[in-house]
Amino acid sequence: MLAPRKAVDIPLELEPENTAAARNALAQALAARPIDWLLQAAAGRRKRLLVADMDSTIITVECIDELADFAGRKAEVAEITERAMRGELDFAGALRARVAMLGGLTTDVLLKCFEDRIRLTPGARSLVATMRANGAYTALVSGGFTFFTSRVREMVGFDWDQANRLGITDGRLSGEVEEPILGADGKLVALRRIEATRGIAATESLAIGDGANDIPMLQAAGLGIAFHAKPKTAAAAEARVDHGDLATPLFFQGYRHTEIVNG
Numbered sequence: 001m002l003a004p005r006k007a008v009d010i011p012l013e014l015e016p017e018n019t020a021a022a023r024n025a026l027a028q029a030l031a032a033r034p035i036d037w038l039l040q041a042a043a044g045r046r047k048r049l050l051v052a053d054m055d056s057t058i059i060t061v062e063c064i065d066e067l068a069d070f071a072g073r074k075a076e077v078a079e080i081t082e083r084a085m086r087g088e089l090d091f092a093g094a095l096r097a098r099v100a101m102l103g104g105l106t107t108d109v110l111l112k113c114f115e116d117r118i119r120l121t122p123g124a125r126s127l128v129a130t131m132r133a134n135g136a137y138t139a140l141v142s143g144g145f146t147f148f149t150s151r152v153r154e155m156v157g158f159d160w161d162q163a164n165r166l167g168i169t170d171g172r173l174s175g176e177v178e179e180p181i182l183g184a185d186g187k188l189v190a191l192r193r194i195e196a197t198r199g200i201a202a203t204e205s206l207a208i209g210d211g212a213n214d215i216p217m218l219q220a221a222g223l224g225i226a227f228h229a230k231p232k233t234a235a236a237a238e239a240r241v242d243h244g245d246l247a248t249p250l251f252f253q254g255y256r257h258t259e260i261v262n263g
Helices: 016-030 054-058 063-070 074-085 091-100 108-117 124-133 146-156 184-198 212-220 231-236 248-252
Strands: 049-052 137-145 160-164 166-169 172-177 205-209 223-227 239-241
Touching (some): 049 054, 049 124, 049 184, 054 146, 063 074, 063 091, 063 108, 063 137, 074 091, 074 212, 108 146, 124 137, 124 146, 124 248, 137 184, 146 160, 160 184, 184 205, 205 212, 212 223, 212 231, 223 231, 223 248, 239 248
Parallel strands (some): 049 137, 137 160, 223 239
């Protein structure tokens, strides 16, 4: 028992050639139940690296949609965001189009948006604090903006963050985003760079995100988790969390509730 009435670890003895069949059987048996599950080898499941997306993963909202609300264009921007996250639009082009709609907003709106709109997903602090307490390096890598990632990094306790930079001229958003844009390829590069510089094997990394721009890093990590994700992302990831909060990735790693650090 990992957590009473919440999470359980069930050991199985499987030959490698039977793993796929067992996974399919579990998927069918649990499809109609609100249960998050993962079939994996017990050895090596506690990871040494966490790379997390920010918007709709570590936080509950999409920052750019909330910023657009201050410009009176939330509906337009949110529609583009949804399509981009579903993988229906080129990420970089969609980001440029959305940022253009923010042009003219004063920079004090950024802080107001952060203070009034940004809320952490339940379990975010515990996920990061527990992994760090057990020696893992934690990074927040986002297709969003450094104004927000730097603050969320401090709120949650990540070691490092990387994101895009908004253009600012005379105290107002210019309507442009600095190049190069950090998208799907940039997230993958960040994952690989951290692994290389810190001597972490790919099998020792965990990546988590919800959008199509997270797919490459999810597939490259030792454990890639689609978190309340868009259909394309959920289908591409090894693991998915559709029902639980951000404590679930800790249970996937075999942490008991008594080992979880309250961040």
